[in-house]
Amino acid sequence: MSTIDSNKTRRLREALKGIFEESGLRPEEIMRMVEYGSKGYNTHFSPYRREGFEVSYALYFLPEHIPKVFILLNELQKRFTDRLRAIEEIIDVGCGAGTAAIAYSIFFEKTGQLRLIDREKRFLKVAMDILKRFNMENIKTTRCDYVNSDIVSALPSLYFFTNTISENINRLDRIVSLINRILVQHSSNMIVVIEPLSKNGRDAMIKLRNEFADRVLMPCISPGACPLIKSDNSVCQYSIRQDISKSLEVVVSSTHRMAKFYYLVLSSEMPENQSNLFRILQYPSKRPYGFDIRVCNQKAIGELRIKTSSSLENSIINQLSPNDVISLDPSIEISTNRPVDFARFKSGLIRL
Structure with missing residues (x-):
């Protein structure tokens, strides 16, 4: 299981606390925004666009989502160190509050180029705000609908799709095409996909697992047909106990004590089979x-x-x-x- 040292946890909590205090929002208002606004944000035309929703979203969900990225980065660091060293750009696709970029920056402390991609200007702004509190300056932002845009970098890159593909499930074929372009662009490219334990999350993972069976780096140990899909048309899911999220909570005492998610890590190049x-x-x-x-x-x-x-x-x-x-x-x-x-x-x- 991934861990993060207490100093990094403290610094992240201080950053979230600073944003909370500067926002002037009351905890009860934040909870209302999260409750009534989340579903609206996940559509192109949000019915809930009150000022401060992006801050509420960040304060509530980052303590839940960041540990999921830590868990995957921990294994990537242990098993594929050389591959991570070859990466020159980190791209957070559909970044929202910047979950993946923030987690990567904290986990490794030093990164190359960071690129944030989202269709909402105010979410890009709050993600930039948090990253700059960690003295991260080499950041680019792209405001666009990534499904219909050319976001493929010429640099060897690590792409994160965190809780965004399931929100675009009706455009999954286009996303598959985008992922394929990313994988063929550079031999060092890797893609991390994290989705919630929902029907859309499951459907997205099964589709990606079938489309890219020979490109799955994690959780599968070696490429090829997945025995779980063959047995019951399902994919791996994880409910991992972790204590990081509790220490990150600033506004609410939530129930985010379990990291529950589906995930895939796709790679342009695959390692040799390791049957042991x-x-x-x-x-x-x-x-x-x-x-x-x-x-x-x-x-x-x-x-x-x-x-x-x-x-x-x-x-x-x-x-x-x-x-x-x-x-x-x-x-x-x-x-x-x-x-x-x-x-x-x-x-x-x-x-x-």
Whole structure:
């Protein structure tokens, strides 16, 4: 699971608090704007355009959305460091309050060129305001409807589509075409897609997963057909416990204690298959003999059965979370009726 040090958390909270105090908005007004305005914003002609809605949106939703980006950046940093070093531009597509750009800037502290793309001028402004509080100056903004615009950069870039494709589900074919242009533009390009656990989010992910089966870098371990889609026409979803969001709340004491989302990371170039790597799909399930851990290495989905005999061993297993990638000794068998002894499991385990 991704982590962020307390100093970075404090700095982000101070930035959000400063914007809140400068806005002059009351907490109850912010809550009303969020409640009645969110659905309206997700259309081309928002029925709720009161002054200050973009600030309300940022203060309420950034504590929920930023940790999701941290979770993915954490794995990208651990597994694909060289690829991240090749990136020269970070592009936050349909940026809203700048979730991805802010998260990337905080996580790595130093970035190359940042580009914010959104159709709403006031959202671009609030995103710029937050980023400048972190002394981020190399920022460009593009005000446009990204679905109908040429946003593909000539530089090797990391693109973020965060909670925006599901909002444009009726134009998904055009977005697929855009993503394809991004992937063929440069061999180092990567695309991060994060969507909510909604029907539109699920439909968008299944479409993208099928269209770009040979370009999925994460959560799949290797490219190819997805066993989950084949089994029940679904895709991976994650509800990951994290404590970051609570410490970021400025205005409300919300329920944003779980990062719940679908995601895909697409890449122009794929790594070699790593058959010893497995993605954990669910929290470990307690059994009389120990634990079952549902895992996938794209060839198949199965249960890793672990036999434990002490509270210490149980504690180690309980530290594993959905979305964790583990490397196992190839001799450890998946989906057999015979549990693997904990000592053997631990000796062959690397948590990435």
